Amino acid sequence: MDELIRAITVADTPSQMVTAVKNLAAAKDPSAIPTLIAVFGYNNPEAAIVAAAALTQLGEIAVPQLLDQIDDYNYGARAYSIRTLAAIADPLALDILISTTLTDFAPSVRRAAAKGLGNLHWQKLDISASQIAINRALETLLFICEDTDWSIRYAAIVGLQALAKVAIVQSPILAKFQLMLTKDPEKAVRARVQLACSQ
Amino acid sequence: MIETSGEEYSAQNAPNLTPEIAIANLQSSDLSLRYYAAWWLGKFRVRQPEAIDALIAALEDESDRTELGGYPLRRNAARALGKLGNLKAVPGLIRCLECADFYVREAAAQSLAMLGDKTALPALIKLLDGGVEAAVQVPGFPHLAQPYTAVIEALGAMGATEATSLVQPFLKHSVPRLQCSAARAMYQLTQDSIYGELLVTTLATGDLKMRRVVLGDLGAIGYLAAAEAIAQAQVENSFKLIALKGLLEYQLPQQSDTFGISEQAIRVMNLMDSLL
Numbered sequence: 001m002d003e004l005i006r007a008i009t010v011a012d013t014p015s016q017m018v019t020a021v022k023n024l025a026a027a028k029d030p031s032a033i034p035t036l037i038a039v040f041g042y043n044n045p046e047a048a049i050v051a052a053a054a055l056t057q058l059g060e061i062a063v064p065q066l067l068d069q070i071d072d073y074n075y076g077a078r079a080y081s082i083r084t085l086a087a088i089a090d091p092l093a094l095d096i097l098i099s100t101t102l103t104d105f106a107p108s109v110r111r112a113a114a115k116g117l118g119n120l121h122w123q124k125l126d127i128s129a130s131q132i133a134i135n136r137a138l139e140t141l142l143f144i145c146e147d148t149d150w151s152i153r154y155a156a157i158v159g160l161q162a163l164a165k166v167a168i169v170q171s172p173i174l175a176k177f178q179l180m181l182t183k184d185p186e187k188a189v190r191a192r193v194q195l196a197c198s199q
Numbered sequence: 200m201i202e203t204s205g206e207e208y209s210a211q212n213a214p215n216l217t218p219e220i221a222i223a224n225l226q227s228s229d230l231s232l233r234y235y236a237a238w239w240l241g242k243f244r245v246r247q248p249e250a251i252d253a254l255i256a257a258l259e260d261e262s263d264r265t266e267l268g269g270y271p272l273r274r275n276a277a278r279a280l281g282k283l284g285n286l287k288a289v290p291g292l293i294r295c296l297e298c299a300d301f302y303v304r305e306a307a308a309q310s311l312a313m314l315g316d317k318t319a320l321p322a323l324i325k326l327l328d329g330g331v332e333a334a335v336q337v338p339g340f341p342h343l344a345q346p347y348t349a350v351i352e353a354l355g356a357m358g359a360t361e362a363t364s365l366v367q368p369f370l371k372h373s374v375p376r377l378q379c380s381a382a383r384a385m386y387q388l389t390q391d392s393i394y395g396e397l398l399v400t401t402l403a404t405g406d407l408k409m410r411r412v413v414l415g416d417l418g419a420i421g422y423l424a425a426a427e428a429i430a431q432a433q434v435e436n437s438f439k440l441i442a443l444k445g446l447l448e449y450q451l452p453q454q455s456d457t458f459g460i461s462e463q464a465i466r467v468m469n470l471m472d473s474l475l
Contacts, residue, residue, distance in 0.1 A: 045433070107437060108435065108436050108437055111436075111475040112475060114475070115472075115475040150444070151437065151440050151441075151444075154440075154471065154475075155475045158472050158475055187448055187451050188444045188447045188448055188451075191447060191451055191460055191464060191468065192468055192471075194460050195460055195464075195465060195468055198460070
């Protein structure tokens, strides 16, 4: 493992970096987690995608470090962290996904968080905790359906469509969708609502 | 000189305007207040007749001049009028196509495209006089003799099929951005996929800035065959989402409330979902 990690620190070219990250990812070893997260900050999209996939495969075990090492100063890196947390879907990420959805300045990061909010594995929580969590996710997504940025509203719909698999929140979601079908100014957003309603 | 669009004003730093104050400020003795007011009226879509009339009058302004002979207020007034959707502005904008200031001509061409009034076509086509041979850099200026990109995009958007043979040679112009504009317009004028594919090729081969531009072109023409290429382009997701939104909108019927969703529209939305 040390050798695989060292290969990343000495990579001189973008393609060497990608190869090194692929090799490290193939080891599927939890001790690689901090190094894989650090790759998000190297401004190498190809390597970052490999690292994100590797972390997603490692799954829940990577979540605490992903949460702990979110880069507040690099929104590119932050987007990969949020996408990875969204893909792993551990409800431990709920708070960070909510705050990111509501307050991050980068729309790309907010969209990733909003999509992730709909897909968390609620069954990992006990019944009462899961109800509170689901309602917080719902509230957040309903709130950003009023965002001025169409792409944020679009992501909210994608999140809400996923969340609507939970029976207890179906009716407020469908009510919101009906409202958006008549009120949203963007045709593309209304089309996405229609798609959500038809699925 | 790099001409700015005025979009760099941030709402926080702006003086607190109302439509009435902005319209009055177009006559202010402070030239910077006039310039700002013209931008503001467009930005906040102030469509009342007094605003339109005041902006049309500002197209003839003589007081606000740059050291190089440009007309800053006319530029902003021309840009604003494109956003306000009132065809009363068309004759004044057509006159602007003959203004000595390149940026006034460029703004007028862009705004005429937005207004979509075909009476502007002869004057727009006239700017292509001399063809590619005349489309050379003006010594000492960072632009060509005419705002060809704006003119060609306007001709494409307005469906000026009579200009097809004039636009086509610009596919071979040495400026890559202009080649893209020509491909974009040629696709709109002919619906021939060969021109859409030219843009797709540029999306794969151009530098990052060019890839962003081409995404805008593909979105503007709704070239559906490019959907997957757009989703996979090496560009920030925000640009890809906007381009795919353009494609999607072409797949949706005009009537907004009761449209059905086609397979093609779903395909585009699935790609958009994957970019969130």
